[in-house]
Amino acid sequence: MNANNNCPFCLKNNGLKEPIIFEDDLWYFASMNEESVSNAGMAITKRHVKTPFEINKKEWLRLHELLPKFKGLLDIDKPQGYNIGWNVHETGGQHVSHAHMHIVARYNDEPLAGKGIRYAFKDKTNARKSI
Secondary structure (H helix, E strand, O other): OOOOOOOOOOOOOOOOOOOOEEEEEOOOEEEOOOOOOEEEEEEEEOOOOOOHHHHHHHHHHHHHHHHHHHHHHHHHHHHOEEEEEEOOHHOOOOOOOOOOOEEEOOOOOOOOOOOOOOOOOOOHHHHOOOO
């Protein structure tokens, strides 16, 4: 497996701060608990690739098979919705240069319930200044 010696998501570096709750030969799923998000995870490639644009066919097919399993790991407290997404490059919000997909359980009682991924695109305060 390719690895980057500085990458916290490359398992050989032992830099991951969250527990791994599933692992196979191509992917692992780590819990992701932030201050305002209590039921989320990241599907992370075992092979060090920087973005999802570098994921190979075998990895994509396996992710397709694993996605229902990953959802099931988050279904414990019966979420009413989900956000699934990739941040790519720093401008797109990617802070670790290792391909990882966020899966976030969403709940009706959240203050931002109903505000999905498109929320950033609909907010006029996010309009580019250079246009």
